Structure formats: structure tokens, C-alpha cells
Amino acid sequence: xxxxxxxxxxxxxxxxxxxxxxxxxxxxxxxxxxxxxxxxxxxxxxxxxxxxxxxxxxxxxxxxxxxxxxxxxxxxxxxxxxxxxxxxxxxxxxxxxxxxxxxxxxxxxxxxxxxxxxxxxxxxxxxxxxxxxxxxxxxxxxxxxxxxxxxxxxxxxxxx
Numbered sequence: 122x123x124x125x126x127x128x129x130x131x132x133x134x135x136x137x138x139x140x141x142x143x144x145x146x147x148x149x150x151x152x153x154x155x156x157x158x159x160x161x162x163x164x165x166x167x168x169x170x171x172x173x174x175x176x177x178x179x180x181x182x183x184x185x186x187x188x189x190x191x192x193x194x195x196x197x198x199x200x201x202x203x204x205x206x207x208x209x210x211x212x213x214x215x216x217x218x219x220x221x222x223x224x225x226x227x228x229x230x231x232x233x234x235x236x237x238x239x240x241x242x243x244x245x246x247x248x249x250x251x252x253x254x255x256x257x258x259x260x261x262x263x264x265x266x267x268x269x270x271x272x273x274x275x276x277x278x279x280x281x
Contacts, residue, residue: 129183143210
């Protein structure tokens with residue numbers, strides 16, 4: 122593969138930059154998303170990206186093309202043998218090369234290793250490529266599992 126995927130804990134600045142680009146992308150496509158992130162204390166997440174996704178129940182991955190950060194993904198512990206896929210993002214110049222799929226598969230495998238039984242995620246109807254990727258990986262639409270007020274949110278689950 123032309124990309125290297127590794128744990129992201131030693132790359133907090135690069136992860137924060139990727140999370141910031143992710144935020145800009147989703148905010149452009151999804152009205153109200155910036156306000157929703159404020160409710161989630163997102164500024165603290167950007168300042169310390171490894172804390173919310175800390176081991177042993179969480180996980181944080183970063184992908185590189187050479188020495189350039191290309192994408193990221195995170196895993197969050199929700200309790201009750203459930204986890205959540207978060208912040209899947211691939212920089213535009215690296216899209217359509219299988220990196221999003223590789224990152225998602227890596228975090229799904231990590232969730233299985235930890236012992237989670239179900240992975241949840243939320244995305245938006247404005248992010249059609251993401252929805253198609255999740256469906257290809259076996260995710261199915263499910264009921265709302267969080268307190269998101271966002272219109273157009275899609276909730277998905279994968280039995281692990």
C-alpha cells in the first residue's frame with residue numbers, strides 16, 4: 122500500500138490539523154455542524170486529541186503518504202460493549218485510493234481486538250461518499266443513539 126497507518130498518539134499536532142480540516146469540510150457541507158461541535162467541547166478535543174480516544178478502550182490512527190499526514194480515524198468507548206467510529210477523514214488529494222476503507226477496516230479490527238460487540242457511527246446525508254463507504258463495510262442504518270440535534274444525521278451500526 123502506498124500509505125502507512127500507525128497509532129496517532131505521537132502526532133498530536135498532525136491529528137489536530139487533520140481534525141480541523143475534517144471540521145471545515147463537514148461545516149461547509151452541513152449547516153449547523155459548527156454549533157454542534159461546540160456542544161461537544163470540540164476545542165478541548167483539538168487541543169488534546171489523544172485524550173478522548175485514549176487506550177485501552179479508545180484508539181487513534183493516522184495515515185501518512187511518505188512523511189505527509191494523509192488521513193485519520195478514531196475509536197471511542199461508549200460502554201456496554203459498544204464503541205463509536207469517529208473523525209474518519211482523508212485529505213482531498215489522497216481520496217479515491219482506498220485509504221478511507223483501510224482506515225475504517227483498521228479501526229474495526231482494533232474494536233474487535235478490544236472486545237466490542239457493536240460499532241456505531243453518525244454521519245450526514247450530505248456526505249454521500251462516506252455513507253456508501255460505511256454501507257460497503259457492512260454498516261446498517263439504526264436508531265439515533267446520541268443526543269445530536271442535527272437535521273440530516275444518519276445513524277449506523279455494525280455488529281462486530
